[in-house]
Amino acid sequence: MQSALHISTSKSAFNFGSQWERRKEVQTFLPIKRNPYSRRISELPIPLKTSFHFEFEEEKSKKELETTSPTLLPVVIRQSDGVSRYFWDGNDIKLVSVDGKPVNFDNFDDLRDGCRRLFRSCSLGVRNFLLPREINENYLEYVKWKFLHRVFSSALQVLATQAMFRAIGIGYARSLPSAAALSWVLKDGLGRLSRCVYTASLASAFDTNLKRVRFSTSVVFSLSIGLELMTPAFPQYFLFLASIANIAKQISLACYLATGTAVHRSFAVADNLGEVSAKAQIQTVCFDNLGLMLAATLNIMLKNNQRLQAGLPFVVYPIFTAIDLYGIYMSLKHVHLQTLTKDRLEMIIDTWIQLGYVPSPAEVSKKEGVNFFPSKGSRPKWPIRIGCLNPKAQIPKLSMMAMQSLSKHDFYFVCMEVGFQRSQVVPRMQDLNMITKKKSQGLLLCLREGATTADIITGLLQACYIRERLPYKQTEILEEGSRSGITDWFKLADECKQCAKGDMKLLKEKMVELGWTCKNVLLSTHEQTRFSFVDD
Numbered sequence: 001m002q003s004a005l006h007i008s009t010s011k012s013a014f015n016f017g018s019q020w021e022r023r024k025e026v027q028t029f030l031p032i033k034r035n036p037y038s039r040r041i042s043e044l045p046i047p048l049k050t051s052f053h054f055e056f057e058e059e060k061s062k063k064e065l066e067t068t069s070p071t072l073l074p075v076v077i078r079q080s081d082g083v084s085r086y087f088w089d090g091n092d093i094k095l096v097s098v099d100g101k102p103v104n105f106d107n108f109d110d111l112r113d114g115c116r117r118l119f120r121s122c123s124l125g126v127r128n129f130l131l132p133r134e135i136n137e138n139y140l141e142y143v144k145w146k147f148l149h150r151v152f153s154s155a156l157q158v159l160a161t162q163a164m165f166r167a168i169g170i171g172y173a174r175s176l177p178s179a180a181a182l183s184w185v186l187k188d189g190l191g192r193l194s195r196c197v198y199t200a201s202l203a204s205a206f207d208t209n210l211k212r213v214r215f216s217t218s219v220v221f222s223l224s225i226g227l228e229l230m231t232p233a234f235p236q237y238f239l240f241l242a243s244i245a246n247i248a249k250q251i252s253l254a255c256y257l258a259t260g261t262a263v264h265r266s267f268a269v270a271d272n273l274g275e276v277s278a279k280a281q282i283q284t285v286c287f288d289n290l291g292l293m294l295a296a297t298l299n300i301m302l303k304n305n306q307r308l309q310a311g312l313p314f315v316v317y318p319i320f321t322a323i324d325l326y327g328i329y330m331s332l333k334h335v336h337l338q339t340l341t342k343d344r345l346e347m348i349i350d351t352w353i354q355l356g357y358v359p360s361p362a363e364v365s366k367k368e369g370v371n372f373f374p375s376k377g378s379r380p381k382w383p384i385r386i387g388c389l390n391p392k393a394q395i396p397k398l399s400m401m402a403m404q405s406l407s408k409h410d411f412y413f414v415c416m417e418v419g420f421q422r423s424q425v426v427p428r429m430q431d432l433n434m435i436t437k438k439k440s441q442g443l444l445l446c447l448r449e450g451a452t453t454a455d456i457i458t459g460l461l462q463a464c465y466i467r468e469r470l471p472y473k474q475t476e477i478l479e480e481g482s483r484s485g486i487t488d489w490f491k492l493a494d495e496c497k498q499c500a501k502g503d504m505k506l507l508k509e510k511m512v513e514l515g516w517t518c519k520n521v522l523l524s525t526h527e528q529t530r531f532s533f534v535d536d
Contacts, residue, residue: 134270142334149327152320154291159313160228167231191246206258207522217255224248336361349464358510382467383442386527411451412459417444449530465496
């Protein structure tokens with residue numbers, strides 16, 4: 001055991017070969033420790049080295065030839081002076097127009113081409129100054145009619161201000177500066193107070209009836225200018241006339257500011273609301289200045305005849321007012337609002353039920369118009385109202401049963417509504433008059449607190465289905481004691497509810513695809529009345 005142990009630990013046991021073998025081992029492994037890749041590279045065959053070097057040089061020469069040859073680069077730039085493209089001439093990058101001519105004005109071939117390019121550059125510069133970069137296709141038509149409206153409205157305002165100065169005696173020896181200043185301050189104060197009252201009373205109408213309110217206040221604004229033009233003829237009533245006129249102007253201004261954001265948002269296709277609003281202010285300033293120049297030109301032409309100058313406002317007022325209101329009406333027709341109101345949603349659902357498709361905002365805007373006068377459809381229909389039951393009107397028995405059938409899972413209910421709309425005078429016995437009231441029959445959609453947008457759309461869809469299947473002026477189901485009529489009503493209401501729930505998802509998807517804003521349904525103050533469910 002000791003001998004074996006002595007042999008295993010002996011130094012001679014680790015002697016694996018001669019001195020020559022140890023030198024060979026050192027020569028073999030030392031280069032690998034310094035650089036493990038040098039041996040592999042150095043041992044490449046000579047033919048492989050030659051072919052690799054030749055291919056590398058060939059690739060390099062091809063790249064050099066490609067970069068030195070003239071090449072059109074795949075980058076196009078749209079600037080105010082036209083469309084250009086980058087070009088590599090072998091040494092530098094240059095910018096050339098799409099027709100191959102450089103974009104420098106020194107390189108025009110002839111005068112005609114230079115004038116054409118200069119005109120195009122100026123027109124594009126004006127376009128970029130007045131219009132946003134990304135707009136709807138109907139925005140240009142809107143701006144065209146806005147130009148007509150602002151120019152003539154501004155000219156009328158200049159003439160009206162001149163008439164008011166003449167009425168209070170500014171520019172004459174008999175004028176009293178303190179009295180004129182007091183009258184001016186009083187009329188402005190009353191106008192601003194009325195503006196606050198008007199804005200507070202019609203807050204929700206700016207969303208639900210935007211076009212109608214905008215146009216009606218524009219008519220009021222035109223009438224206010226007429227009152228201001230009358231002040232020189234009645235200087236003793238200056239404060240009264242000027243105050244009424246300023247109240248009307250402040251009301252119109254409040255409506256213009258309140259509805260401006262919604263109008264601008266309808267044109268902001270790329271969420272560039274700030275840019276659209278800024279361009280609208282630039283347009284207003286430019287167009288108003290043109291109207292001021294028009295009024296100044298008319299005054300300069302008649303400066304030598306004071307009588308004609310005094311009668312000028314009364315001559316141009318009806319003409320300018322007609323052009324102004326027509327421009328407002330046409331510009332509002334090109335405003336396609338994407339927000340949902342009760343009337344717009346009803347138009348969408350009627351088209352969906354009758355024709356099987358969802359109309360675009362442009363189609364609904366064309367049907368809606370300014371909505372100044374109620375449009376009559378092709379056939380009479382049951383009117384649909386959103387709100388709560390009116391206890392003063394006649395309520396049929398089926399409405400009471402509809403409320404009793406509610407559960408905690410229902411967030412709306414639809415029922416019939418019967419009330420009295422207006423009085424009529426009916427002759428009787430040729431000498432007696434009997435005053436009667438005309439019955440108004442319709443459908444009522446009552447919303448519960450916590451009802452979502454989907455509940456509102458589903459409820460209105462159910463009401464429209466009922467209106468489509470229920471003949472107009474059918475009085476059998478409205479009779480108080482008709483059991484068969486009530487049974488038929490609940491059967492019809494349940495069928496229409498199931499149809500509404502089945503169509504709701506597809507209808508909403510189609511509306512979103514066409515650009516409708518389905519996040520909320522804008523309702524008026526009376527339409528926002530909700531009921532609470534009490535589970536006794």
